Amino acid sequence: MRILMLGANHRTAPLDLREKLALGGQSLHDAMDRLTNRFPLAEMVVLSTCNRTELYVARASHESPTFDELGEALSDLSGVDTQRLGAVTIQRENEGAVTHLFRVACGLDSMVLGEPQILGQVKRAYDLAISHKSVGMVLHTVFQQALTCAKQVRAQTGIDRGRISVGSVAVDFARQIFATFRNKIVVGIGAGEMAKLILKHLKALEPARLWVTNRSFNKACDLAAQIGLSTQQGGARAFADLDELLVEADIVLSSTGSREPIVSAQGFGPLLRRRRRRPLFLIDIAVPRDVESTVGTFSNVYLYNLDDIQQVLENTRQNRHHELGCCEQMVCDHVRSTMTQIRQRDLGKLIQQLRKKLHDLGRSEQQRTLRKLASAAPERAGDILEEGTQRLVNKILHLPLSKLDLHHNDAPLGFYTAALRRLFDLEGVAEGGGPIVEKKESDPRPQIVTRPLSMMKDESHTP
Amino acid sequence: MHDPSTTISLVFLTAVAFTGSAVTIASLRHRPASQQPQRVLVLLLTAGCAALFFYRTMFVHKGWMPLTAHVDGLVMITTLAGAAMIFLQSPARMPGISAFGMPLLTVLLLWAICASRWTLDLFHIDTVLKSVHLLAVYLGALFIVMAAIAGGMFLYGQGRLRRKKAPTAGVPFANLESIERAIVRTSILGFTVLTVGLVTGLVIVSSRPGADPAWWVSGKLVLTFVVWSIYAMVMNLRFAVAFRGARAAWMSIVGIVLLMITFGLASALSRDASVPPPADAPARKSIDISEAVAGPCIPPEVR
Numbered sequence: 001m002r003i004l005m006l007g008a009n010h011r012t013a014p015l016d017l018r019e020k021l022a023l024g025g026q027s028l029h030d031a032m033d034r035l036t037n038r039f040p041l042a043e044m045v046v047l048s049t050c051n052r053t054e055l056y057v058a059r060a061s062h063e064s065p066t067f068d069e070l071g072e073a074l075s076d077l078s079g080v081d082t083q084r085l086g087a088v089t090i091q092r093e094n095e096g097a098v099t100h101l102f103r104v105a106c107g108l109d110s111m112v113l114g115e116p117q118i119l120g121q122v123k124r125a126y127d128l129a130i131s132h133k134s135v136g137m138v139l140h141t142v143f144q145q146a147l148t149c150a151k152q153v154r155a156q157t158g159i160d161r162g163r164i165s166v167g168s169v170a171v172d173f174a175r176q177i178f179a180t181f182r183n184k185i186v187v188g189i190g191a192g193e194m195a196k197l198i199l200k201h202l203k204a205l206e207p208a209r210l211w212v213t214n215r216s217f218n219k220a221c222d223l224a225a226q227i228g229l230s231t232q233q234g235g236a237r238a239f240a241d242l243d244e245l246l247v248e249a250d251i252v253l254s255s256t257g258s259r260e261p262i263v264s265a266q267g268f269g270p271l272l273r274r275r276r277r278r279p280l281f282l283i284d285i286a287v288p289r290d291v292e293s294t295v296g297t298f299s300n301v302y303l304y305n306l307d308d309i310q311q312v313l314e315n316t317r318q319n320r321h322h323e324l325g326c327c328e329q330m331v332c333d334h335v336r337s338t339m340t341q342i343r344q345r346d347l348g349k350l351i352q353q354l355r356k357k358l359h360d361l362g363r364s365e366q367q368r369t370l371r372k373l374a375s376a377a378p379e380r381a382g383d384i385l386e387e388g389t390q391r392l393v394n395k396i397l398h399l400p401l402s403k404l405d406l407h408h409n410d411a412p413l414g415f416y417t418a419a420l421r422r423l424f425d426l427e428g429v430a431e432g433g434g435p436i437v438e439k440k441e442s443d444p445r446p447q448i449v450t451r452p453l454s455m456m457k458d459e460s461h462t463p
Numbered sequence: 464m465h466d467p468s469t470t471i472s473l474v475f476l477t478a479v480a481f482t483g484s485a486v487t488i489a490s491l492r493h494r495p496a497s498q499q500p501q502r503v504l505v506l507l508l509t510a511g512c513a514a515l516f517f518y519r520t521m522f523v524h525k526g527w528m529p530l531t532a533h534v535d536g537l538v539m540i541t542t543l544a545g546a547a548m549i550f551l552q553s554p555a556r557m558p559g560i561s562a563f564g565m566p567l568l569t570v571l572l573l574w575a576i577c578a579s580r581w582t583l584d585l586f587h588i589d590t591v592l593k594s595v596h597l598l599a600v601y602l603g604a605l606f607i608v609m610a611a612i613a614g615g616m617f618l619y620g621q622g623r624l625r626r627k628k629a630p631t632a633g634v635p636f637a638n639l640e641s642i643e644r645a646i647v648r649t650s651i652l653g654f655t656v657l658t659v660g661l662v663t664g665l666v667i668v669s670s671r672p673g674a675d676p677a678w679w680v681s682g683k684l685v686l687t688f689v690v691w692s693i694y695a696m697v698m699n700l701r702f703a704v705a706f707r708g709a710r711a712a713w714m715s716i717v718g719i720v721l722l723m724i725t726f727g728l729a730s731a732l733s734r735d736a737s738v739p740p741p742a743d744a745p746a747r748k749s750i751d752i753s754e755a756v757a758g759p760c761i762p763p764e765v766r
Contacts, residue, residue, distance in 0.1 A: 176620065176638055302625070316629065
């Protein structure tokens with residue numbers, strides 16, 4: 001059994017190409033149908049996210065698809081020509097493919113190390129393949145182990161700990177201050193892109209009200225519309241109401257383009273008394289800063305600027321990188337046990353097939369011998385049985401020995417020789433057709449029988 | 464009637480509390496792989512104190528009356544505080560409380576060792592009012608202890624935020640709003656219950672047969688009343704200047720310090736001579752309820 005992976009990701013392909021390769025929704029379902037029709041004997045899972053599109057295939061050795069065929073299939077699905085595709089795709093096989101999948105599921109191959117979304121995406125890809133009945137025993141094992149490995153890595157290391165975006169860091173700090181947000185008022189000052197992103201995070205906390213204010217009231221209204229504020233949730237307020245907003249607010253996000261601070265310590269002092277010392281969380285992501293730093297020294301006022309938040313993000317990145325070695329070791333261990341499991345299953349099937357084949361041979365010879373015995377004289381029974389046994393042994397040996405091509409330069413004779421020696425316990429045979437040391441059960445003393453190798457092979461052809 | 468088993472048990476429990484303090488404080492800095500050791504230590508401490516309280520009630524005093532001596536009160540406070548910590552330390556409520564509760568419980572248990580070893584004087588409880596008085600005093604002290612624990616948590620949490628430390632670093636910690644709410648509620652409850660204790664104590668002392676008309680001129684009573692007044696002022700001032708944030712946290716810590724000082728000083732002051740011992744007092748050594756409330760941990764030769 002072979003496991004193949006062919007795909008492109010954020011490391012190998014530029015964004016425009018990844019956009020063309022990306023499959024989602026109905027196009028992903030159609031792609032699965034087309035691939036399973038094209039390669040009916042192969043197991044298949046397609047993982048497609050904004051940063052990667054990868055095909056995972058398990059098939060019998062010497063069956064299709066090959067990497068070239070997979071490349072052509074991907075080219076047909078995406079409309080990207082095979083040559084261009086070949087330059088940006090990576091190929092992995094067997095242990096390499098499994099390792100790649102496990103690293104992807106653990107978030108070790110993501111653009112943001114340890115990001116948690118990829119685990120859900122891998123699971124959804126696996127579930128979709130199951131629904132299309134394109135997953136067999138091998139990919140079931142591989143994907144289930146990948147999910148287990150990812151969960152274990154996340155539980156036992158800090159690879160996914162900490163926040164990776166400004167908005168989520170701001171929300172985390174807010175959660176350290178406030179127990180609930182349902183009775184809280186959020187105020188956004190300014191209307192930039194970053195403000196919009198962070199306000200979306202804060203809106204998700206479902207505060208009592210979310211007000212947006214800006215020197216330009218129209219921009220404030222636009223921003224309120226962009227973040228989807230209903231009239232019950234809040235809306236735009238005039239910039240002249242800033243003092244009142246600072247008295248009402250529990251969380252303030254400031255992101256204006258002002259060259260001078262818009263909230264000074266002198267102006268804020270009287271407002272603090274009116275607030276009756278309610279805690280205030282101030283996020284100032286403007287450069288130059290909108291809030292004087294001394295405002296952060298007031299009682300119950302918690303002021304964070306962009307540097308503070310970036311420092312948290314940087315600490316998160318460093319902590320995750322420290323965990324990388326441990327994660328890679330866990331992935332290695334899981335890959336090893338998964339491959340062992342797959343090989344043992346393959347071997348089990350192989351042994352079953354071998355037994356069946358040999359039993360079939362044995363049964364046909366048995367029938368023939370019984371027919372001869374029935375029609376022959378009793379004194380001939382011994383000869384007939386010996387003849388039958390010889391024939392059976394020769395037929396069994398004919399199967400492997402007929403594949404040994406002594407005249408083929410590329411035949412891995414050394415490998416076959418070692419395998420035969422090992423599998424049939426012929427450790428006493430010297431290299432180059434030396435004497436064979438045989439042991440008989442009746443006589444444990446080793447008996448030396450001299451027979452050249454070529455004669456042994458010829459004997460196997462004797463009917 | 465010193466009971467060696469009590470002292471030995473208290474020493475063991477103090478060791479558990481000390482270990483728990485070390486483990487929980489360490490977890491504030493470095494996130495442990497599991498919270499299980501902390502939970503086990505808190506549970507062990509609470510169960511141990513509860514077992515000791517039960518043992519003393521049933522087998523030492525051989526009766527159904529708990530709080531027969533100051534050590535019983537301290538063990539009761541420790542048990543109830545431990546149970547509160549078990550309930551509150553879940554991530555949904557007030558995670559991180561053990562790191563601040565365990566050191567305080569260690570101090571209480573050390574105090575209990577003193578109370579069991581040197582000053583095991585029995586309370587002379589002969590009326591329901593006296594039982595109510597004792598219970599109110601100890602329960603009030605329990606709430607003040609919890610308020611102080613919350614106060615310590617608030618100051619630590621606020622410090623972390625001021626240092627701009629990443630919220631997800633270290634062990635999960637309660638948010639400031641929850642902690643502040645806990646401070647206010649436990650302070651109010653503690654003050655209310657202590658007021659009941661003070662009033663019942665005044666009634667007991669004033670209604671004692673043969674009491675001097677100037678019974679209220681007693682060092683202990685004056686000190687207790689002064690401390691109570693400070694509390695009353697703070698409780699009312701909170702509506703004016705907002706009993707919030709770090710201010711509330713510091714006040715709750717000052718509260719428990721004042722409580723401990725009151726206990727200690729009141730016991731150091733001599734028994735009020737204007738209050739003769741009851742005529743029907745038993746021959747065995749016993750002390751007035753009001754002095755028992757002070758819960759002295761001072762060897763008799765110093766008193």
